Amino acid sequence: MSNTVLQLPTRWSEQDRHPPLSVSADGRDLTFIGPSCVGDKDSAAARANHPIPPACGIYYYEVEILHKGSKGHISLGFSSPDVRLSRLPGWERQSWGYHADDGWSFPGHKDGNPYGPIFDTGDIIGCGVDFSQHRAFYTKNGTFLGMVFENVGKGHDLYPAVGLRHTTESVRVNFGHAPFKYAIEDHVHSQQNRVWADIQTTKINWDLLHGISKHEDMTDSRELYKPSVVEEDETKAPLRKLVLSYLAHHGYAKTAHAFQAQCERASFSRADEATDAKVEQDMDADDDQDQELRTRVDIVNAVLKGDIDTALEHTKQHFPTVLEREQGLMLFKLRCRKFVELIVEASEALKKVKQQPQSTVSQEPQQRGREPYPADVHTAAGEDVKMDGMDGEGAMDVDDPSHEARPYPSASSSTVSVSTFSTTADSVASVPKPRQASRSPSTSMRPTSPHAAAAKAALHTALQYGQTLEADYKHDVRPEIRAHLKRTFGVVAYTDPVAAGGEIADMAGQEARVRLGNELNQAILESQGKPVHPALEMLYRQSAACITQLGLLNVGSAAFADMPKEFLEG
Structure with a gap:
């Protein structure tokens, strides 16, 4: 309505x-x-x-x-x-x-x-x-x-x-x-x-921000921000604190230090009560607060680079409660991301095999918009390299759990079963299942190039990790767990998940890393008793909500306070 x-x-x-x-x-x-x-x-x-x-x-x-x-x-x-x-x-x-x-x-x-x-x-x-x-x-x-x-x-x-x-x-x-x-x-x-x-020339009553300046969100910037003896303008001090708390919250440590250094240089220059050397000495101080900030930045950056092992290791070492909260939900999401990263790594390795000089790749017509995996890769030496784990058609279906689901052959001489991707009858996780092969799959792989060997190893590692992940959570019936597992295992069906488009690309691409990094950053802050959102962001959201409410209360000027245009798009 x-x-x-x-x-x-x-x-x-x-x-x-x-x-x-x-x-x-x-x-x-x-x-x-x-x-x-x-x-x-x-x-x-x-x-x-x-x-x-x-x-x-x-x-x-x-x-x-x-x-x-x-x-x-x-x-x-x-x-x-x-x-x-x-x-x-x-x-x-x-x-x-x-x-x-x-x-x-x-x-x-x-x-x-x-x-x-x-x-x-x-x-x-x-x-x-x-x-x-x-x-x-x-x-x-x-x-x-x-x-x-x-x-x-x-x-x-x-x-x-x-x-x-x-x-x-x-x-x-x-x-x-x-x-x-x-x-x-x-x-x-x-x-x-x-x-x-x-609006811009309206004088601000900074007393209204006293409550915000005492908010826990300022914790990250207290050590960074050391008020000068003489401020250029007393009204700028609250703004500087808001900006610094925002930078610290999101992990922009270098920018925060540079911003503070500039503010202090300007203030000391006017007051003539300190030197640049003193400013640099203050900025180089290494305290617990700054170390915590750097650690959090390192963890988030590791997620953004796809280095989930490093993110997990540092989080477990410095912020262990983050992985334990909500019955290990953040740990689960990080492990799912690691599986996706392994599949993407295997995909990149397969690309290198296909791109070998004088190589040809046997492919059948695409089905349901998927690019088939290569069944055979003929190397420059003229020898066949069979990619075990792929059927003769070279593509995989992702179906609902089935008792008839056949395990994939191993990517090595031993059998690596991925039927363990199937879960109990009430599971929503999908099961990778090969289509009917046009010829008998090879039981071994005879790589003649480093690229083929790397592809075999990457695929083997990904499937083994997938087995372990599914086994660890197959009895977890939480809807969010089942749904996330289904989306995670869905990337197995695509030779290039990042280029697949739609939900698969969204799951495998950089944006998913950014979302997970932000979620992990907020979880760490919350575990430290700090707010999930910085004070500056909260002020922006509150202002936007007030403007909307003023418009509904028939205050016509509210229509002209276009905050996204003035602050974000400009």
Whole structure:
């Protein structure tokens, strides 16, 4: 169901109109079909089907005058839902209108004021409201006529509204159905710059950040940040702490030290109370806090490089509780990643075999979008190298667990069974199973090149590790474990998982390393009693949430505080 709070007008309402007005089938045309109104008090008005959401910041629509009629008593503008439909917009409270016959504007009563030119048949009149100022504006044939009215739409719903008075008067609205005559995008951009400039020049009450400065998230930066005797500007100290805590949180140790050094050099230079040598001495201090930061950085970098063994070893040594929490969930994810890395390594080794000079690779047509494994690789010496563990077709299926699943032949002279990838009946892990071979698989491998030997060894290592991984977790019935195992073992079915695309590539590629590294980093911080997210990031998220809430509370300026554009995309 759509959020009606943010729904925009799309047509004239069939219900919210005076009977003499006829609405076209597409809801865009309004025509006066009854007898002309007599007297100043009689008229016929219609409103759009939805109110204007102030969260849009600036709202704009255009009306083409299809037929002005004999007198041109047409009023274009806005009104609340309580305004009588027998009155022109602008003649009653909570309504605003610009009239065709005299060019006057009417701010909720019949005592209007000169505003713009009259308009006639064929003219296109634009009607806009700026919720950051609660003022309206109009355009004529693409020309801006100026701001007008006060307190427009303040404290009540606001609808686009049109009023007609005489037979054959007719208008056609553009609620965004077609390009506008007026360059409204430039108008919005100009207003956005003005509002953002006001935000940037607003003085910050840093006392509000005192609670954040005492937050545990500052722990990583306390030793890095040593306030100078004289600060360039006291208001910059909290910002520096926020930046340093962010850098420390994400492991940018060198950047954090360089940033602090620059801040201290500038401060000491002004105060003339220290030297660069003193700054360097302070920056070179090796304390427990800095060592912990470097260790965490090394662990995360090891994951990003695919060196899972190093990440596991250092985590177990320095942060053992991380691997024990949640019944060893992080340990499980790291081990699954190691299996993926081994499969990717085997894939790279197979590529080198295929790329040997004068080599040919026997391949059958691809099935289900998979590139087949090479069944035979003919080396430059003309000798066959059989890749055991692959059937004659050279490809593998990944099926549900089955009692009929056949084990793969070994990648060496001994048999390496991968049927152990199958799990109990309630397991969701998939089972690699070869398709029917077109010829008998070889029971041995006669490598004649280092590449072939490396491919054999890499494949053997990966399959053996997969056996151990499946065996260690086959009795773990947690849904997240079963699902993750299934995704992990799925990479076995592809000769090049990274290039396979889709979920397989996502599982095998660098992005998966980044996600796991971030997750491990957060787990380490949490195990140390530190927040999962740095204070600067929390402030950004809180600010973004506040802006969204302000928009829903009809604060029009919130629409112009585009944080992603100003802070992330710029």
